[in-house]
Amino acid sequence: MNRTDLCLFALDEADPLGRDIAQHLGHPLSRHEERRFEDGEHKCRPLESVRDKDVYVLQSLVADRELSVNDRLCRLLFFVGALADASAARITLVLPYLCYGRKDRQTKDRDPVITRYVAQLLETAGASRVLTLDAHNLAAYHNAFRCPREHLESRLLMVDYFASILDDEAVAVVSPDVGGIKRAERFRRSLANRLGQEVDNAFVEKYRSEGQITGGTLAGDIQDKAVIIIDDLISTGGTLLRAAEVCQQQGAQSIYGAASHGLFTGDTNELLGSPLFDRLVVTDSVLASRRPAAPQDRLVILSVAPLLAEAVERLHGGGSLSELVGLDD
Incomplete structure (x- = not known):
């Protein structure tokens, strides 16, 4: 398999999951820069060429002690936009945890359906494909996205x-x-x-x-x-x-x-x-x-690193994820 056209970014550098996936994949993480400004704004850009590359971006959309879930979502959107502007051939988002999965339908008058809004934001920014793990509502996840979406289970x-x-x-x-x-x-x-x-x-x-x-x-x-x-x-x-x-x-x-x-x-x-x-x-x-x-x-x-690494390997090579999901088990 030709991996010269593969780029793997992990936006959360403090999270060992990205490094573990890269190790299992046998492919180094691609370099990127994230800069925070004094007024709270930020920018994030790849530090190597992604032109005509098959790009994978790892990010769990969840809050931690430093960033809110909305911070992480916004940073991901801006980075995807930068990749698209830099002429990436395909941008696959590897989202082990997808935010707002529990707000997938209207339960009260005028309720927002935020799962769908998140999907629209990611697609508009330039996402070509989305991969997530154990979506809260699988049917709602598939229905929210129009781009190809993949689903893994633990x-x-x-x-x-x-x-x-x-x-x-x-x-x-x-x-x-x-x-x-x-x-x-x-x-x-x-x-x-x-x-x-x-x-x-x-x-x-x-x-x-x-x-x-x-x-x-x-x-x-x-x-x-x-x-x-x-x-x-x-x-x-x-x-x-x-x-x-x-x-x-x-x-x-x-x-x-x-x-x-x-x-x-x-x-x-x-x-x-x-x-x-x-x-x-x-x-x-x-x-x-x-x-x-x-x-x-x-x-x-x-650890889900071996599972996610194998999924990236198969997607990059045009393979199927059915065996990883265990549909016949």
């Missing part, structure tokens, strides 16, 4: 991990709300195939209004089983804690929490210190600076 990474620690135990996969049932079912099927045994499923009812969570009925049999509560992200941890409490009340033998994106916003001490969980499992899809302090045996972080 499901097989999670399956590998849990298959390695669950030995001859009765297992149940639980969705913490009705909206995550399809995600949980895909994970359940893959885990059952890997373990070579039946894995049960269940879900917890949840209602959210004005930030308040109610509901607590569990549908399914989890008594005396190792329970894996699977979700796409952990924010404050309230949803996961509530589901774990219900599972404990219903007789779960052990409880694991798993999510692709560990946002850990606000005070997560209650979640990380909760005796309800044997372990919490997330990926490194968001900035390393967001990693909370937690006992190593309590918080497990799986």
Whole structure:
């Protein structure tokens, strides 16, 4: 494969994910300059030619201690525009975490559909293709973009991990709300195939209004089983804690929490210190600076660098991502 026309940029230089992807890809990160001005404005430009190149830009659109999610989105838009002006042949955005995924529809009168607005901004700036990991609402993600969009899942990474620690135990996969049932079912099927045994499923009812969570009925049999509560992200941890409490009340033998994106916003001490969980499992899809302090045996972080590197390799070579997604698993 000819990689002379491949450029890989990682806008968050403090995040080791970009360096890990480059290492797995066997291709160095391309150089760029980011300059901040005294009035809060900034500029970002490539420091090498991208003319007629196949360009990949890595950026997790999430807030950290230094920048808001809107800061990161704005910087990405300006950098994509600079790449387009510099005559890049194709600009693929590798977005391990895509912001505003939870505002994908109108739930109240005159509500904004911000998922679609973000897609329009990225496309207008010059994005040729978008790749993300575990979108909050897969259908909304596909519908929001008009340019080619690719979607990866951490499901097989999670399956590998849990298959390695669950030995001859009765297992149940639980969705913490009705909206995550399809995600949980895909994970359940893959885990059952890997373990070579039946894995049960269940879900917890949840209602959210004005930030308040109610509901607590569990549908399914989890008594005396190792329970894996699977979700796409952990924010404050309230949803996961509530589901774990219900599972404990219903007789779960052990409880694991798993999510692709560990946002850990606000005070997560209650979640990380909760005796309800044997372990919490997330990926490194968001900035390393967001990693909370937690006992190593309590918080497990799986790397998505090999997965993203393989996706870039296949996209650059015109290959398919179906095997990475595990559509047949």
